[in-house]
Amino acid sequence: MKKLYIFDFDGTLVNTFHDTVLSYNKAMQKHGLKEYDYTNIDEVDYDDFIENMTHDEEVLESYGKIYQNCPKKHTKAYTEVQQLLDKLVEKQIELAICSNREQGQLEEYTHKIFPKTPFKYIIGYVHGESYKPNPEMINKIIDNVPYNDDEIIYVGDKLEDITTAKNVEIDVAIVTWGQGNSEVYNDEYPVMIADKPSQLLEL
Numbered sequence: 001m002k003k004l005y006i007f008d009f010d011g012t013l014v015n016t017f018h019d020t021v022l023s024y025n026k027a028m029q030k031h032g033l034k035e036y037d038y039t040n041i042d043e044v045d046y047d048d049f050i051e052n053m054t055h056d057e058e059v060l061e062s063y064g065k066i067y068q069n070c071p072k073k074h075t076k077a078y079t080e081v082q083q084l085l086d087k088l089v090e091k092q093i094e095l096a097i098c099s100n101r102e103q104g105q106l107e108e109y110t111h112k113i114f115p116k117t118p119f120k121y122i123i124g125y126v127h128g129e130s131y132k133p134n135p136e137m138i139n140k141i142i143d144n145v146p147y148n149d150d151e152i153i154y155v156g157d158k159l160e161d162i163t164t165a166k167n168v169e170i171d172v173a174i175v176t177w178g179q180g181n182s183e184v185y186n187d188e189y190p191v192m193i194a195d196k197p198s199q200l201l202e203l
Contacts, residue, residue: 002171002203003147004120005088006138008156009099009106011178013081014113017041018074020067021049027063028054046179068105077113078177084197085117094145096121098138098154098164100131120145133163142168153191153203159184173200 010016018041025035036052038044054060088095097119099106106124121141130136142152154165157178165172166189173192174184185193194200 002153003151004094004145006096006098006141006154008161009097009101011157012155012175014077016075019070019072023067023070024063026066027059030062031059047181080197084200087201095119096141098123100125133160133167135167138164138168162187162189
């Protein structure tokens with residue numbers, strides 16, 4: 001039985017992708033550039049979107065400001081994620097978040113989307129420090145809890161999440177409702193590839 005679940009945020013707990021694409025396209029439109037073309041957001045391939053993003057710093061700066069100030073009406077917890085968190089709390093399992101999202105944003109979104117969920121740690125990116133998969137971030141949690149490594153599970157959706165877990169030698173579960181791909185789902189390191197949140201209760 002795991003005693004601590006550490007979750008990635010974007011693509012694992014919360015779907016932020018729709019508002020990301022909308023904000024990016026508004027930035028491209030503002031600068032007179034071709035927008036990222038799609039018909040159904042649910043069919044957009046995350047890797048394709050990232051590969052096609054501009055490298056123009058001015059556009060990316062505009063995107064960041066637009067995203068920061070947009071209402072984020074499409075940003076919400078994935079289906080059944082809240083039920084998963086509630087059941088873990090009922091089992092007296094501790095919860096934490098470790099994300100590359102900026103610390104202030106991460107805290108704001110977490111408290112807004114999960115106002116009653118008692119996350120023990122909410123660890124985001126702090127300027128001047130390292131991003132995942134560097135172990136610095138997740139060690140802020142692991143080094144301050146009384147659990148053995150085999151009592152901790154990290155839950156994410158991308159290859160960097162697998163690498164993060166490897167770097168601190170803990171188990172990882174990968175979810176398929178985020179921004180992963182076949183390379184991630186076929187990796188041999190994860191102890192579980194979960195197609196729905198309730199499966200994570202089996203760890």
